[in-house]
Amino acid sequence: MIEKQKIAESLSPHERKILPYLEEGISDICQKTNLDRVAVLRALEYLQNKGLINLVVTRKKIVDVGVNGALYRKKGLPERRLLNIVAERRIVSLEDAQKESELSDDEFKASLGALKRKAMIDLKNGKLVLSASSEEISKKTLEELFLEDLPLAYDELGPEQKFALKILEGRKNIIDYSEEKETKIEILDLGKSLIKDxxxxxxxxxxxxxxILKKEQNWKGKKFRRYDLTVPVSRVYGGKRHxxxxxxxxxxxxxxxxxxxEMKGDMVQTSFWNFDALFTAQDHPVREMQDTFFLNLKGELPDKKLVKAVKDSHEKGVAGSKGWKYNWNEEEAKRLVLRTHTTSLSAHTLAGLKPEDLPAKFFAIxxxxxxxxxDWCHGFEFLQTEGIVVDPNANFRNLLGYLKQLAKKMGFEKVRFRPSYFPYTEPSVEGDVWNEDRKEWVEVFAAGILRPEVVEPLLGKSIPVLAWGPGFGRMIMGYYDIKDLRDLYKNDLTQLRNIKGWVKV
Amino acid sequence: MANIKFSKKLFEKEIGKLDEKMQDRISMFGTPLDKVGAEEMEVEIFPNRPDMLSYHGFKRSFLSFIEETKGLKEYKVEKALKDYEVDIDSSVKDVRPFTVCAIVKGLKFDNDRIKEIVDLQEKIHATVGRKRKKLAIGIYPLEKISLPISYKALEPDRIKFLPLESEKEMTGLEILQRHPTGKEYAHLLAGKAKFPIFVDAKGAILSMPPIINSEMTGRITDKTKDVFIECSGSEMEVLKKCLNIIVCTLADMGGKIYEMKIKGNYKETTPDLKSEKIKVFLENVNKLLGLTLTEKELKTLLEKMGHNYLKGEAEVASWRVDVLHEVDLIEDVAIAYGYENFEAEIPQISTIGKENPEEIIKRKIAEILVGLGLLEVVNYHLIPKADLLAKMGEKADKDIIEVENSKTEYNILRKNLSSYILKNFADNVDSEYPQKIFELGRVFNLVGGKIVESEKLTIGISPGNYTDVRQAFDFLMKMLELEISVRESSVNGIYVDGRVGEIYLGKNKIGEIGEVHPRVLRDWKIKMPVAMLEIDLTEIFKKF
Incomplete structure (x- = not known):
């Protein structure tokens, strides 16, 4: 099919309707087609997209009346009002003239100047005296004529109008400028040919x-108007998960x-589960209000046997450890905190395990x-995920094995391990993965084998418990290219509607 | 996190060329190389190794790691000379009971070394010393003081001396009230009847630990050759270890260590640099690390980490504070073996993966609501008090759970999700409407003085009315095959009277549904009508 025919078939009813009148102005098109301006403009734009016409938009500077200008157009310019008083009284004092003409100080001063420049009045002994003839009085001034004619295109002003504008422009709010868009239709060859044919x-x-579907004859053998498939359509948003x-x-x-x-549990924990069970000494800085949210409430401790085992672990050591050697305080362990790590869930889990449950693997998010x-890199809530492997035969090489596997699942082939330190693991290890896009090592895993001082009181015996936590928040920010931590939970609906989906295979 | 900085030139002169291999060695020693500048380099020291908080301490351990030296480094300690004594008065018992002391002589200080030792002192204060509460160290030029020393406690107004960084003498109390360092650490002595002081044989006050030294006797200069060192605090063992760290660092700088005799309630001769014997079994090492080392290899590896080894026992240096258990030595073996040399291996154990059932149900609910075109929001668990109470038309402060000393305005644990959903609408008045949102999340309530955590669901539709929310909810319940009923509620809360219902699942009330009252919308500055529901999921979880 030739291009011209295709285009003819793609014209919408509106476009077809305005086609014969393209040589006329937009207002005329509206009138002749009985379409409103918006519809006509839209149809013209589509015609432009289809290559029938070119819309040439010109911008014109328009001189129009300002706030005072509009007022003076109704009530007359101040100098006219003053002139009327002087004409009526012939001779009048300044005070009376201002009072009777009801002019402000500014207006009165400007009017005096204007009338004196035109030699229509004189000031003699503090009184105003009329010097204009009745013919002069009755004639409209250039300024008055100009004001009546507004709005006018700036570029089309005559010399007298320009003179009047110069005078009025200097006065307060008489003149205002605006910009007018004028759209001219330039019919292109394709358009001309279509109009002609x-x-x-x-x-x-x-x-x-x-x-239409009701009867076959409604559509059989008929043409469907062709769409312009390249035109963007308006956006819709679906529901989705955060x-x-x-x-x-x-x-x-x-x-x-x-x-x-999966492990799940309370966010409010006693210090016992959050700290003591993890062999964090009671004077450790992490247990200060500076870093941790405490509640002004106390919780209950678990059974006495477990409490005693944890107490011993701190005070004199268990499983061959020297312990921290201080007096462990039970009341301190009761203080409620908002958990500082999901490891408190691991502690609960270990305490609930029976020998026949082993080996076992758990995770929490x-x-x-x-x-x-x-601020951009700190927040009072953060997301953590961690896993533990409770296996009497587990060892350090297995820990590295799990980390490597997890990294691989996350799409990272290259992993390296470095010594590290965490208070409740020994040995401890930090795992970096190689980010191929950024060409750098990125810290992803914090890992280790739980200390015997942690495991023995909870589990009743000391066996290796492998534990690790990938930095999850950072991974999410990396994926979504989010630079500011606050953007994770700001719940800006526009952001939520537009952010891409999590697709990882 | 503590970092130490030192001269790159010094490192290259005394340790080795800082090439790529050396940089790798530093990181694999467990001291991440943080920065290498033109002049300086910076390494991170983990909190378990305060003995490496100075260049000399780091050098001591690192040299044996790269096998320049081997095994435990020995330091000679000279016997106490005449008057090398410290008398402990019983008056310190209630305020700062212990001190251990030493003398080091023949030092050659320069500005770099003075800075190194002062930095070490401050870093120990900040970490092991728990901001001087547990331990504080004082170092004094010996030529300015007369031995023996006494350690006692006096009423604050009877203590008077010229503290460092001050132009006039101050009493103990004045120091806490006016001196900048005094103010910073005032809480450590506040309320005590007597403050501790070190006094020399002529009665001059040397310092008021753990606050400040005297200007007259407490400043080391490049002319200082001999020093007196004291560590005061509450736990004897830590004091001894930290004294050892200081004297060994000074000895590494060329000093000669002398003992002092401590007499009083307890008798000690310090510093005590005797190593500690800790059992380490080859079998345990191999089992935990998954290796097959021989005893000879174990010995070599322990020696790389600065320990000696003989027949199942490691000899551990007197300045190591971190060796509580065999596992701490096993980690040292692993570091010496090289983390990069371990072959990672997944054990062939069979376990079955399992999601938490509540999470499965929550995900199903989310899926159904997303199908209805709803957008999920996730809010914080802490909420500003005003958002939870005033803006929700609640006056009473009771039954709220407040966290102590929050650094932000978020100081209350949320007890519902509705307040956050309204906040979301308020924050999004410029986003496109309609806005249909939901949240699945944890709330916290006080029940009989105990905190009960539960999972809730809230749906909000704006602009929306009762029917809009009810339709969505009915669809959700139908998909979950749950029968619910709605009864008119007698309590309106944030809702319009006559347009608020209680939702029942069987006999249990699980939540509320209704149109939010214009008064509440006004307080939130929301300009569109909002209909909402909030239900507790506990009963729903039980159905599956």
Whole structure:
């Protein structure tokens, strides 16, 4: 099919309707087609897209009346009002003239100047005296004529109008400028040819409606108007899960595929589970209000046997350890805190395990808290995920093996391990993965084997418990290219609607 | 996190060329190389190794790691000379009971070394010393003081001396009230009847630990050759270790260590640089690390980490504070072996993965609501008090759970999700409407003085009315095959009277549904009508 015919078939009813009148101005088109201006403009734009016409938009500077200008157009210019008083009284004092003309100080001063320059009045002994003839009085001034004619295009002003504008421009709010857009239609060759030939497309089907589908004859052998498929359509938004939760679900899938069982538990914990059970000495700085959210409430401790085992672990050491050698305070252990790590869940889990449950693997994904101010890289809530492997035969090489596997699942082939330090693991290890895009090592894993001082009181015996936590928040920010931590939970609906989905295979 | 900085030139002169291999060695020693500048380099020291908080301490351990030296480094300690004594008065018992002391002579200080030793002192204060509470160290030029020393406690107004960085003498109390360092650490002595001081044989006050030294006797200069060192605090063992760290560092700088005799409630001769014997079994090492080392290899590896080894026992240096258990030595073996040399291996154990059932149900709920075109939001668990109470038309402060000393305005644990959903609408008045949102999340309530955590669901539709929310909810319940009923509520809360219902699942009330009252919308500055529901998921979880 030749291009011209295709285009003819793509014209909408409106476009077809205005086609014959393209040589006329837009207002005329509106009148002749009985379409409103918006519809005409839109149809013209489509015609432009289809290469029939060119719309040439010119911008004109328009001189119009300002606030005072509009007022003076109704009441007369101040100098006219003053002149009327002087004409009536012939001779009048300045005070009376201002009072009777009801002019402000500014207006009165300007009017005096204007009338004196035109030699229409004189000032003699503090009194105003008329010096204009009645003919002069009755004639409209250039300024008055100009004001009546507004609005006018600046570029089309005559010399007298320009003179009047110069005078009025200097006075307060008489003149105002604006800009007017004028659209001119330039018909291109394709358009000319279509207008010349007329459109021979016959009846076109617009929307395929139930009405049309009712009878075969309604559509058989008929043409469907062609669409311009390149024109963008308006946006719609679907419902969706929060992008952080999409990532969490992915994490959950990763862990379960590797045979880990999910742990869940309270965010409010006693210091016992959050710190003491993890062999964090009671004078450790992390237990200060500076870093941790404490509640002004106390919780209950678990059974006496476990409490005693933890107490011993701190005071004199268990499983061959020297312990921290101080007096462990039970009341301190009761203080409630917002958990600072999901490791408190691991502690609960270990305490609940029976020998026949082993080997066992667990994971948690959850929010933790720290008493922090909020800025681009700090927040008082942060997301953590961690896994533990409770296996009497586990060793350090296995720990590295799990980390490597997890990294691989996350899409990182190259991993390196460095010594590190965490208070409740020994040995401890930091794992970096190689980010191929950024060409750099990125710290991802904090890992280690739980200390015997942690495991023995909880589990009743000392066996290796491998533990690690990938930096989850950072991974999410990396994926979504989020630079500011605050953007994770700001719940800006526009952001939520537009952010991409979590797709990782 | 503590970092130490030192001259790159010095490192290259005394340790070795800082090439790529050396940089790698530093990181693999467990001291991440943080920065290498033109002049200086910076390494991070983990909190378990305060003995490496100075260049000399780091050098001591690192040299044996790169096998320039081997095994435990021995230091000679000279016997106490005449008057090398410290008398402990019983008056210190209630305020700062212990001190251990030493003398080091024949030092050659320059500005770099003075800075190194002062930095070491400050870093130990900040970390092991728990900001001087547990331990504080004082170092004094010996030529300015007369031995023996006494350690006692006096009433604050009877203490008077010229503290460092001050132009006039101050009493103990004045120091706490006016001196900048005094103010910073005032809480450590505040409320005590007596403050501790070190006094020399002529009665001159040397210092008031753990606050400040005297200007007259407490400043080391490049002319100082001999020093008196004291560590005061509450736990004897830590004091001894930290004294050892200081004297060994000074000995590394060329000083000669002398003992001092401590007499009083307890008797000690310090410093005590005797190494400690800790059992380490080859079998345990191999089992935990997954290696097959021989005893000879174990010995070599322990020696690389600055320990000696003989027949199942490691000899551990007297300045190591981190060796509580065999595992601490096993980690040292692993570091010496090289983390990069371990072959990673996944054990062939079979376990079955399992998601938390509540999470499965929550995800299903989310999926159904997303199908209805709803957008999920996730809010914080802490909320500003005003958002939870005033803007929700609640006056009473009771039953709220407040966190102590929050650094932000977020100081209350949320007890519902609705307040956050309204906040979301308020924050999004410029976003496109309609806005249909939901949140699945944890709330916290006080029940009989105990905190109960539960999972909730809230749906908000704006502009929306009762029917809009009810339709979405009915669809959700139908998909979950749950029968619910709605009864008119007698309590309105944030909702319009006559347009608020209680939602029942069987006999249990699980939540509320209704149109939010214009008064509440006004307080939130929301300009569109909002209909909402909030339900507790506990009963729903039980159905699956």
């Amino acid at each position: 007329g459109i021979k497309v016959g009846e076109m089907i617009e929307q395929i409606s139930p009405e 992008f952080v939760n999409q990532a969490i679900d992915y994490g959950r899938k990763l862990w379960t595929e590797m045979g880990f069982e 959850g929010i933790n808290f720290r008493n922090e101010t909020i």
